[in-house]
Amino acid sequence: MSNEVFNDVAALPLLPAEDDHDTGGFFAAARRGELALRFCGACGQLLHLPRQVCFSCGDTRSEWRAVPGRGRVHAWTTVTHQVHPAFPTPYTVVLVDLEDVDARLVGSLPGQVELEVGQPVRVRFDRAPDGTTVPAWEVEA
Template sequence: MSARLAPTVVDPASRGFFAAAAEGRLAVLTCTRCGGHTHLPRPYCVHCDADALEWREVPPRGRVRSWTVVEHQVHHSFPTPYTVVLIDIDDSPGVRMIGYLPGRAEVDQNTVLHADFEDLGRDAEGNRIILPRWRVGETQ
């Protein structure tokens, strides 16, 4: 397993996200009743309160909403500097994800980001740990 901090990929609330990532897809919970996206995962739709949620693929790209450069190291797995970005996912109203970019990334609110997927190995139970990895794309 990687020396990086790794999430628990079998938690009932979020395992669909990690299962999709293991297949090279970005997914969020989507309500089958109203079509609304619910991210971060919850057991009910945040738009209509239905419990009719399923994991559906969303585009692996978005635009920077906000960002900050971290200069003070708080954990040995995350050497500084690095940039934390808040990403508005394309074609997915209300869906925002947090991403990591190494160094002092040159970004602004016109910066397009694309996700590919990073394999961190397996956890102690043998589950694959694959995370979205964000990269700067072309700006418009």
């Protein structure tokens, strides 16, 4: 997506399993600079969290589709007590209601950020030197 941001980082704290059947499409899309969710291939129902069988029609075909990389803050918390060396503090965990899609995603913002419920955010992609890419969020100006 042309309006998304890539942030090259020296390393990602923990690397995702990109070859996982249920979530691999999410990370493959992130490598392309897209935020994607899984949808039923038969009826189009959003399958979030990803699942093998559509709860709406029972079909097992699914596909990953790009969704808008924008949303609004639903809730957040700032972590100030470091519990793992891969995650230096402070950082802000944010729950985002996606725009145009009935889904919420969890992500993070670096540092201790002043936020408000409903504040607009957009996806950014943290990319490690090996190409592994993870969606994260930033406050929209």
